[in-house]
Amino acid sequence: MERMLQGVSLAVLALALAGGTAVADTSDKRIALSNNYAGNSWRQAMLRSWDKVTSQAVADGVVAAADAFTTAENQVTEQAAMIQNLVLQGYDAIVLNAASPDALNGAVREACDAGITVVSFDGIVTEPCAWRIAVDFHQMGKDEVLYLAEKMPDGGKLLEIRGLAGVFVDDEISNGIHEGVAENPQFEIVSSVHGDWDQAVAQRAVAGILPSLPEIDAIVTQGGDGYGAAQAFDAAGRDIPLIIMGNRHDELTWWKEQKDASGYETMSVSIAPGVATLAFWVAQQILDGAEVPQDLVVPFLRIDQDNLEENLANTEPGGVANVEYTLEDAQAVIAAGGQ
Amino acid sequence: MTRVLLAPRTLRAILPAVSLALLLAAIFWLQPRTMSYTGLNLMLNLAIPIALATIAQMFVLCVNELDLSIGAYVGYVACVTATWLVDNPPLGIAALLAGILVYAGLGALIHLRNLPSIVVTLGMSFVWLGVAVLILPRPGGTSPEWIRWLMKLHTPVVPFPIIAATVIAVVVHVALMRTAYGSILRGAGGNPRAIDRAGWSLLKIKVVMFALAGLFGMLAGMALIGLTTSGDANIAARYTLLSIAGAILGGCEFVGGRVSPAGAVIGAITLTLAGSFLSFLRISPDWQIGATGAILILVLALRALINRAEERR
Numbered sequence: 001m002e003r004m005l006q007g008v009s010l011a012v013l014a015l016a017l018a019g020g021t022a023v024a025d026t027s028d029k030r031i032a033l034s035n036n037y038a039g040n041s042w043r044q045a046m047l048r049s050w051d052k053v054t055s056q057a058v059a060d061g062v063v064a065a066a067d068a069f070t071t072a073e074n075q076v077t078e079q080a081a082m083i084q085n086l087v088l089q090g091y092d093a094i095v096l097n098a099a100s101p102d103a104l105n106g107a108v109r110e111a112c113d114a115g116i117t118v119v120s121f122d123g124i125v126t127e128p129c130a131w132r133i134a135v136d137f138h139q140m141g142k143d144e145v146l147y148l149a150e151k152m153p154d155g156g157k158l159l160e161i162r163g164l165a166g167v168f169v170d171d172e173i174s175n176g177i178h179e180g181v182a183e184n185p186q187f188e189i190v191s192s193v194h195g196d197w198d199q200a201v202a203q204r205a206v207a208g209i210l211p212s213l214p215e216i217d218a219i220v221t222q223g224g225d226g227y228g229a230a231q232a233f234d235a236a237g238r239d240i241p242l243i244i245m246g247n248r249h250d251e252l253t254w255w256k257e258q259k260d261a262s263g264y265e266t267m268s269v270s271i272a273p274g275v276a277t278l279a280f281w282v283a284q285q286i287l288d289g290a291e292v293p294q295d296l297v298v299p300f301l302r303i304d305q306d307n308l309e310e311n312l313a314n315t316e317p318g319g320v321a322n323v324e325y326t327l328e329d330a331q332a333v334i335a336a337g338g339q
Numbered sequence: 340m341t342r343v344l345l346a347p348r349t350l351r352a353i354l355p356a357v358s359l360a361l362l363l364a365a366i367f368w369l370q371p372r373t374m375s376y377t378g379l380n381l382m383l384n385l386a387i388p389i390a391l392a393t394i395a396q397m398f399v400l401c402v403n404e405l406d407l408s409i410g411a412y413v414g415y416v417a418c419v420t421a422t423w424l425v426d427n428p429p430l431g432i433a434a435l436l437a438g439i440l441v442y443a444g445l446g447a448l449i450h451l452r453n454l455p456s457i458v459v460t461l462g463m464s465f466v467w468l469g470v471a472v473l474i475l476p477r478p479g480g481t482s483p484e485w486i487r488w489l490m491k492l493h494t495p496v497v498p499f500p501i502i503a504a505t506v507i508a509v510v511v512h513v514a515l516m517r518t519a520y521g522s523i524l525r526g527a528g529g530n531p532r533a534i535d536r537a538g539w540s541l542l543k544i545k546v547v548m549f550a551l552a553g554l555f556g557m558l559a560g561m562a563l564i565g566l567t568t569s570g571d572a573n574i575a576a577r578y579t580l581l582s583i584a585g586a587i588l589g590g591c592e593f594v595g596g597r598v599s600p601a602g603a604v605i606g607a608i609t610l611t612l613a614g615s616f617l618s619f620l621r622i623s624p625d626w627q628i629g630a631t632g633a634i635l636i637l638v639l640a641l642r643a644l645i646n647r648a649e650e651r652r
Contacts, residue, residue, distance in 0.1 A: 069618070072628055076574050077385065080567060081611070084381040085618045088373050100478045102569035109568070110381060 026287045029092040030065040031280060034082055036099035036123065037074045041319050046097075046273035053277040053324050063284060076100045080107035093117040093283040095276070098125045117286045121279040121298070122271075131286065133279050133296045133333075135271050137169050140300055141176025144220045144244045145184060147267050151242070155186025156217025159241075161195040161202055161229055163222045173222045190214060195225035199250065202228030210236050218242040223270045226251045246270045247301060247321040252312045265305055272301040274324040281330030296337040299329075347649035351642060355589045355605040358638050362612050369619045376498055383500035384490070384566055386611035388413070389581055390504055391559035393589070393607040394511055394600060395552040396582035400591050401515075401598045402528045402548045404449060404456035409556055410579035411467035412438065414572050416560025418471040421480025421570030435557050442553025446545040464579070471572035478571040482564045490565030504604050511600035524548060528596025584631075585610050588638055609634075 033050055037043055047068060054066030069086070071078045079099045084107055086094050094111055098104050098120055105127040108118050112129035121133035148158075160177060163170035174192075181187045193209055195202030202225035210232060219229050223246020233240045240258075245251040245268035258264035275298050286292050301323050303311045315321045366382075367374045373382055392409055399406040416438060424431030445463065449456050492499045515521040526534045527544040535541050559578070564570055589606025590599040613634050617627045 067621075073577065075577055076567065076571055077563070077577060078614075081385050081614055082618065084385070085615050088370060088378055088381055088615070089619065090372055100569075100571050100574075102478045102480070103567045103571040103574055106482075106566045106568040114377070114381075 026063055026284055027061050029063050029284075029287045030067075030090065031063055031093045031095060031283050031287075032086045032089075032091040033066070033068040033095045033097075033276065033280075034079060034086060035068060035070040035097045036079050037097075038070045039074075042273050045316075045319055045322050046276045049274040049322060049324050050276045050280065053274075054280055057280070057284070063287075066280065071099070074099055076103040080104055083107040083111055087111050087114050087116055091116065093119065093287055095279045095283050096120040096123075096125065096130070097276070098123040101126050117283055119279050119283045119286070121275055128294070131282065131292065131294050131296070133275065133282060133298055135275075135298045137172035138176040138179070140269060140271075141173040141178075141220075141222075142180040143176075143269060143300070143302075145177055145180025145187065147244070148187065148218050148220070148242070149180075149184045151265070152217060153186075155184065155188075157214060158187055158189045159206070159213065159216045159219045159229075160189050160192040161206065161219060161221045161225045162192055163195070163197045163225075165194050170222065177220050189220075190216070195221070195228060197222060197224035197246075199225065199228035199231075199248075201225075203232045204228075206232035207235065210238070215239075216241045218244070220244055221246055224248055224251075226268075227254050230254055240264075242266050244268070245303070247272075247303060247311075247315075249312075249315045249317050249319050249321075252303070252308065252315060252321065256308060256312055259305070259308065267305070268303040268308075268321070269300050270320060271298060272323045273320065274322050278325040278330055278333065281325060281327050282334065284327070285330055285334060290331075290334065292334050293337040296333055299333065347645045350645045351590060351649075352599070352602075354638065354642060354645065355599075355602045355609065358588075359605050359609045359612070362609060362616055366612060366616050366619060369616070373615075376496075380498040380500060382612065382615050383498065383504070383608065386608045387490075387500050387503050387507075388559040388563040388566070388575070389578065389585065389611055390507055390604045390607040391555050391562060392575070392578045392582040393585035393603045394507060395555035395559065397586045397589075397591055397598050397600065397603045398548045398552040398555065399456070400528075400583075400586055400593065401525055401596055402545055403531075403594045403596070404545075405583070405593070406460045406552060407457060407579055408460040408464035408467055409552070409582050410575045410577060411464040411471070412442075412553070412556045413560040413563065413575035413578050415467040415471040415474075416557050417564050417567075417570045417574050418475040418480070418572055420486070420561050420564040421482065422475055424483050425481055438557060439550055439553035442556070443546045443550040446547075446549025447542060449549075450542050450545040468572060475570050475572060478569065480564075480570045482568045486561055486565035487568060490562060504608060508601040508604040515598070515600055525596045525598065528594070528598075530596075581607070581610055584635055588635060590642070 038047060050068055057063055058066055069082055071082055076099050083094060087110065094116060096118055101124060104125050108125050108127040108130050111118050118130040120130050124132040124134050162174055181189055191209055191213060193205040195205050206229045218241050221244050226243045226245040227250045229243055230240055243266060245255055245266060247268050247270035252268065255266060282292060301321060303321060311321045372378055392413055396406055396409055416435060419431055419434045423434055445459060448454065449459055494502055523534060523539055524544055527541055531541055563575060585607035586603045588609055589602030591603060613631050617630050622630055
């Protein structure tokens with residue numbers, strides 16, 4: 001009888017502990033960033049954002065350390081070894097931008113078995129024990145058409161600029177755009193070209209097809225290609241349609257010029273490199289004992305007519321618009337993911 | 340006694356082991372957490388596929404050739420293991436055996452047409468990579484259960500990677516260094532003309548050595564999949580250089596049939612640990628490749644000194 005009572009009181013105690021979320025202190029916890037590549041402006045901006053936000057968090061005593069590690073060669077085996085070394089160095093959580101969605105699963109599993117929280121973002125891993133902060137590229141494509149549907153209720157003819165052929169991201173965004181068009185039949189995609197997410201390629205591709213095109217009402221893009229499309233229309237002496245932008249500095253600059261000159265209206269959408277800092281706060285929340293769903297979705301960074309100037313001022317020449325996330329942003333994403 | 344100990348031959352033999360011991364001591368001092376069953380397991384398990392690939396490279400080095408396709412070949416094996424060996428084992432086994440046969444054929448081709456192995460294997464590396472991409476166009480697949488079980492094995496007292504490395508070193512050492520046919524195989528690298536005159540077929544020897552390289556490359560790919568649990572055509576791209584560096588670090592020479600199986604395994608482990616050591620030192624990964632090179636040069640310089648001492652006698 002006594003033993004049974006003991007058991008009951010233990011259970012009550014356990015319940016009480018589990019009930020109060022976010023009670024644990026994370027000031028002695030150490031978080032590491034394992035990054036597979038640093039060779040483009042997006043990744044450079046990501047590492048700068050990480051450094052800025054986490055060094056403040058360390059200074060404020062939120063966590064004890066938040067160190068960034070990047071592999072030199074973007075190799076799966078190299079990153080697997082890095083994760084194992086991070087486990088041995090005693091980090092409490094690893095925030096991971098992975099070189100491969102599957103091939104790091106062995107190393108991630110070992111980290112989980114050692115009691116370490118693994119949060120993957122951007123380049124996510126499929127191992128079930130890890131958390132994933134994924135990008136919903138499909139929705140991003142669909143959002144472009146939804147914006148147009150609001151802007152042009154009568155519909156119109158669209159030109160689609162796609163990314164690099166054969167890459168998963170290109171398929172996803174394009175599928176989203178086509179789904180949006182299917183739901184809004186007043187729009188029609190009259191042509192598609194591949195701009196490879198590159199201004200120069202996009203300009204060539206659009207210029208090549210332009211003479212055969214009817215009057216275009218809007219251009220749906222994937223980012224990195226909007227400025228090139230505008231240049232192609234300009235060079236051909238045709239009216240520039242509404243071009244959806246992708247948060248690049250040159251695209252935003254051109255939009256600003258057009259807006260000031262003629263009241264040109266559009267919107268711009270992409271993923272902010274600062275998503276690394278979102279992953280940091282999610283990891284901190286998990287260490288804090290918060291209930292976090294395994295699969296979360298990154299919010300897009302969308303720029304509209306009224307916040308263009310503000311975002312342009314924060315974007316470095318040659319770079320992409322960025323935003324650093326806060327603890328509150330992470331909590332909002334976690335709450336949205338729980339529904 | 341001291342004379343034997345200080346003889347250049349002995350020094351050269353123990354140099355790889357001494358470098359490994361020093362490195363291990365430095366790691367234990369830097370990060371005491373590694374001095375445990377789990378620590379050694381985590382640090383060393385990725386060394387097993389590298390050690391197997393290094394042994395494969397050693398077989399090729401032994402007959403004065405160089406294999407620049409071993410990394411791509413391990414990637415091919417990894418893709419076959421992660422897909423066909425799981426879904427359709429007979430097809431998977433056939434594909435793996437075909438890999439070994441191709442290796443044997445390469446040995447014959449290189450010998451008969453007197454082609455430079457560097458060119459032939461460099462060309463083959465693109466073939467392996469292409470086939471691997473065809474089999475597994477995007478990263479994925481799963482590890483066969485039994486390989487996963489073997490690589491995750493929690494052996495009592497001594498961690499599995501250490502046992503596996505010892506077994507590999509001992510088996511290859513006995514077969515290549517302690518048997519009569521083994522010395523003939525090595526002799527084909529040291530003095531091919533003498534072996535030929537003695538009536539042994541050099542063609543057969545090259546075919547055997549390349550087939551052995553194919554066999555150990557296959558084991559490397561399977562072990563790697565057991566650890567990563569899924570495949571990627573580029574999974575072992577670094578293995579080509581790692582295997583050459585590991586073999587040289589372990590006391591093998593590019594020409595002359597002078598090889599050391601135990602040394603090759605130790606060399607592969609040393610290279611893997613060098614990566615951990617540098618990351619515990621918090622050296623930026625951009626510098627790590629250079630630092631690994633510096634460790635390599637240091638050990639090779641020591642060996643050159645020993646060799647010079649030997650010549651002086």
